[in-house]
Amino acid sequence: MKIVSGGVCAAKGFQAAGIHCGIRANHSKxxxxxxxxxxxxxxxxxxxxxxxxxxxxxxxxxxISDGVAQAVICNSGNANTCNANGxxxxxxxxxxxxxxxxxxxxDVVVASTGVIGQPLNIAPIAAGIAPLxxxxxxxxxxxxxxxIMTTDVKKKEIAVEFTVGGKTCHLGGIAKGSxxxxxxxxxxxxxxxxxxxxxxxxxxxxxxxDIRKTFNMISVDGDTSTNDMVAILANGLAGNDEIxxxxxxxxxxxxxxxxxxxxxxxxxAADGEGATKLLECAVSGAKDEAAxxxxxxxxxxxxxTKAAMFGEDANWGRVLCAIGYSGAxxxxxxxxxxxxxxxxxxxxxxxxxGVPFSxxxxxxxxHESEIDxxxxxxxxxGAATAWGCDLSYEYVxxxxxxxx
Amino acid sequence: MKIVSGGVCAAKGFQAAGIHCGIRANHSKxxxxxxxxxxxxxxxxxxxxxxxxxxxxxxxxxxISDGVAQAVICNSGNANTCNANGxxxxxxxxxxxxxxxxxxxxDVVVASTGVIGQPLNIAPIAAGIAPLxxxxxxxxxxxxxxxIMTTDVKKKEIAVEFTVGGKTCHLGGIAKGSxxxxxxxxxxxxxxxxxxxxxxxxxxxxxxxDIRKTFNMISVDGDTSTNDMVAILANGLAGNDEIxxxxxxxxxxxxxxxxxxxxxxxxxAADGEGATKLLECAVSGAKDEAAxxxxxxxxxxxxxTKAAMFGEDANWGRVLCAIGYSGAxxxxxxxxxxxxxxxxxxxxxxxxxGVPFSxxxxxxxxHESEIDxxxxxxxxxGAATAWGCDLSYEYVxxxxxxxx
Numbered sequence: 001m002k003i004v005s006g007g008v009c010a011a012k013g014f015q016a017a018g019i020h021c022g023i024r025a026n027h028s029k030x031x032x033x034x035x036x037x038x039x040x041x042x043x044x045x046x047x048x049x050x051x052x053x054x055x056x057x058x059x060x061x062x063x064i065s066d067g068v069a070q071a072v073i074c075n076s077g078n079a080n081t082c083n084a085n086g087x088x089x090x091x092x093x094x095x096x097x098x099x100x101x102x103x104x105x106x107d108v109v110v111a112s113t114g115v116i117g118q119p120l121n122i123a124p125i126a127a128g129i130a131p132l133x134x135x136x137x138x139x140x141x142x143x144x145x146x147x148i149m150t151t152d153v154k155k156k157e158i159a160v161e162f163t164v165g166g167k168t169c170h171l172g173g174i175a176k177g178s179x180x181x182x183x184x185x186x187x188x189x190x191x192x193x194x195x196x197x198x199x200x201x202x203x204x205x206x207x208x209x210d211i212r213k214t215f216n217m218i219s220v221d222g223d224t225s226t227n228d229m230v231a232i233l234a235n236g237l238a239g240n241d242e243i244x245x246x247x248x249x250x251x252x253x254x255x256x257x258x259x260x261x262x263x264x265x266x267x268x269a270a271d272g273e274g275a276t277k278l279l280e281c282a283v284s285g286a287k288d289e290a291a292x293x294x295x296x297x298x299x300x301x302x303x304x305t306k307a308a309m310f311g312e313d314a315n316w317g318r319v320l321c322a323i324g325y326s327g328a329x330x331x332x333x334x335x336x337x338x339x340x341x342x343x344x345x346x347x348x349x350x351x352x353x354g355v356p357f358s359x360x361x362x363x364x365x366x367h368e369s370e371i372d373x374x375x376x377x378x379x380x381x382g383a384a385t386a387w388g389c390d391l392s393y394e395y396v397x398x399x400x401x402x403x404x
Numbered sequence: 405m406k407i408v409s410g411g412v413c414a415a416k417g418f419q420a421a422g423i424h425c426g427i428r429a430n431h432s433k434x435x436x437x438x439x440x441x442x443x444x445x446x447x448x449x450x451x452x453x454x455x456x457x458x459x460x461x462x463x464x465x466x467x468i469s470d471g472v473a474q475a476v477i478c479n480s481g482n483a484n485t486c487n488a489n490g491x492x493x494x495x496x497x498x499x500x501x502x503x504x505x506x507x508x509x510x511d512v513v514v515a516s517t518g519v520i521g522q523p524l525n526i527a528p529i530a531a532g533i534a535p536l537x538x539x540x541x542x543x544x545x546x547x548x549x550x551x552i553m554t555t556d557v558k559k560k561e562i563a564v565e566f567t568v569g570g571k572t573c574h575l576g577g578i579a580k581g582s583x584x585x586x587x588x589x590x591x592x593x594x595x596x597x598x599x600x601x602x603x604x605x606x607x608x609x610x611x612x613x614d615i616r617k618t619f620n621m622i623s624v625d626g627d628t629s630t631n632d633m634v635a636i637l638a639n640g641l642a643g644n645d646e647i648x649x650x651x652x653x654x655x656x657x658x659x660x661x662x663x664x665x666x667x668x669x670x671x672x673a674a675d676g677e678g679a680t681k682l683l684e685c686a687v688s689g690a691k692d693e694a695a696x697x698x699x700x701x702x703x704x705x706x707x708x709t710k711a712a713m714f715g716e717d718a719n720w721g722r723v724l725c726a727i728g729y730s731g732a733x734x735x736x737x738x739x740x741x742x743x744x745x746x747x748x749x750x751x752x753x754x755x756x757x758g759v760p761f762s763x764x765x766x767x768x769x770x771h772e773s774e775i776d777x778x779x780x781x782x783x784x785x786g787a788a789t790a791w792g793c794d795l796s797y798e799y800v801x802x803x804x805x806x807x808x
Binding site: 049050051052053079081082083084115116117118119179180182221222223224225226301302303304307308310311313315316317318320321322323324325330332349352353354391392393395396397398399400401 | 453454455456457483485486487488519520521522523583584586625626627628629630705706707708711712714715717719720721722724725726727728729734736753756757758795796797799800801802803804805
């Protein structure tokens, strides 16, 4: 397996585009994205568990209930959530897209992201579909990626090349963060494409299995979005024998999927609103995997730990505190904690109590932009990793006047 | 019932003091507090559910297992938590206090608050006990209150006068916030005193009953402290017939306790780290009280809602979002939201969708320092109130370099 360029266009038969259609006032910011497969594709998606759900999710769920999709249309700048006419608008977005592309409306995945509770005007989208279609190209992934961004600062895009049954396959994705990130059974917006041939049921299985270890293990601010969705389209153009069961081919596919998703997870966490540092909490020695996940998530979600990391302060008591209130069954007298980064590592806690450490070394370790918080629980074989970011002044500034 | 002055010294037979003994480098900040009853008192306490527990909690639990206490000793500047010799130090603090006062060590409630994981030096405490005892007075509540403060900006102190069986009683308290506040079965540090006569079992019942609606309903940052404790001493000097069962007298006592605790809760939330606004979320129309509590807590804990309130932005979609991911069984299509303050009120959401409102009026409402977020669920009779605060730049600054 190797990393390749092209994002969602790396897989054969996929084109993408992103333009400014006018949902956003800022003319330099693209706000409408399109991803199209030249042939109908197997499709699967997972969605937020928030009871308040964006209208596009309801429509997408209905559209891909037959396991088939051919295009993804997504706008930023407005979430089309908590609006009386939300479903109608999402259906209209799908219909306009289908009409322009000459495909079926029920083969369109529709998504929206942005402010909640403000009616979404269909006019700029209706006017934008034709130029959007005209802009479709094999190099369009970056533009599509930009068009789904809200407060994101960096583009999150990747693709890999791998082999299934002797055939070269590709799997790529784009993702949008960067606030209201605390996924539960799904996450933010992530669109994945692959030319591997895989049956819809296996595609769903692969996606649902992988997100438990990837997108469900990230948090920027503890707020689970209303519009989270991860959707994947597999058009089979790589020519491999369709994956219809578990086995070597499915494993190869899962590995590619996991590589892409971990990359996007780290990208989303690192580009969390206002973030200056990516935090990775790796827990080992837990009673079981569930306990490890609970502890890892609790640490990356702790505002106090996040603020300490922003301040580059090795205040490990806050890590212990977050472990203690996580709800996981932990013997606190066996807990060990180290901080690690490109600059080295420093052990700060052993057997639940502090150990002497050099504040100078700790400061060097924490000065890096990617910090690993290593937690050992000494209680079993359970392990898990969660990703988050620090809490900065900028997070507050961004969210103090998001609407205005 | 009426509000009176005197804090923890309002009840007959209680004296208090707070001095600087040298745990903190800053000589102008008191760091050691003492509250003493002239006679042994009924005692009850509730503690944090964090698995990582401060050593003083373990010692206090043991000391008041017989339902009796006579003094409270508490230092700030160091939590005496995650230290190998923590229990020993907490026992020594108790013994030194008991010796100076001529009481039993097992009648001392001991507490600590501050940095986790740094050994607590007993020397300044040992040297401080004599001057602390010498400073005891009927006006000492404010000094004791100051001595337990960490990042708190405002003193949180109150007392009420009420009648039990024809006798005038008093109940007062002091509280310490202001970060790592997300109580669960207990909270921060709160010391309450009363001269009402009440049996230990009923005192425990009263305290455990009340905190479910008071201290367990506040959050500053979602981090449940390791050193949370609410302790109450009742010395019986008011001369009422001892309260030994439910009934009129117990109800009068509960009402006094609730008045004091709600006041302290609001004070702790308003003085949350970096807070510029007190948020009160009142939920009504829930299926049951548990659902109402879950929703109210979720709203005041949402970083995005908190940041929007800091920015005085009527971004009600974030309130809806927090209701949706709370875990409570809610029909999102029936949700209503209004913001209210001293400047007026503004309805922003009805039946789960936005309603037109004046941004000018909303800005006036949200410009106040106390904001009510009123949520109606239209689904039953369950109601609950939770308190929190906004999320500001200052929170990040305070917590970016708390240790240094």
